[in-house]
Amino acid sequence: xxxxxxxxxxxxxxxxxxxxxxxxxxxxxxxxxxxxxxxxxxxxxxxxxxxxxxxxxxxxxxxxxxxxxxxxxxxxxxxxxxxxxxxxxxxxxxxxxxxxxxxxxxxxxxxxxxxxxxxxxxxxxxxxxxxxxxxxxxxxxxxxxxxxxxx
Numbered sequence: 001x002x003x004x005x006x007x008x009x010x011x012x013x014x015x016x017x018x019x020x021x022x023x024x025x026x027x028x029x030x031x032x033x034x035x036x037x038x039x040x041x042x043x044x045x046x047x048x049x050x051x052x053x054x055x056x057x058x059x060x061x062x063x064x065x066x067x068x069x070x071x072x073x074x075x076x077x078x079x080x081x082x083x084x085x086x087x088x089x090x091x092x093x094x095x096x097x098x099x100x101x102x103x104x105x106x107x108x109x110x111x112x113x114x115x116x117x118x119x120x121x122x123x124x125x126x127x128x129x130x131x132x133x134x135x136x137x138x139x140x141x142x143x144x145x146x147x148x149x150x151x
Contacts, residue, residue: 011077092136108151
């Protein structure tokens, strides 16, 4: 398993970058705008990890900015909704999910696509599991499983 990133939702890109980059000294590794999903992802690394970003070996902070709706409203992230999830790359997402399921963990977002799954810690922390390398071929029982709860 390899630690990837921690995702937090932000309400103001400029103020957040000022805090994380100017204040804490993190650097912007890369960013992605998703027109269809109406969000921007900004990945930050510590300066000492800069050389490891291209190898996908740097621990990152993912700032997620959800764009305002058509009326200009922005979602309120009260009650801790601004913290998103921890993410780990795993060698086999199906085996990782089976191991967790065998321990009684609910697979909230099954790895139907052979790429991504979500579970929650005993304290409700959302954990994303991402398949290392290419997506695995669809496999039962995962391919037909529905989402359970929130992730």
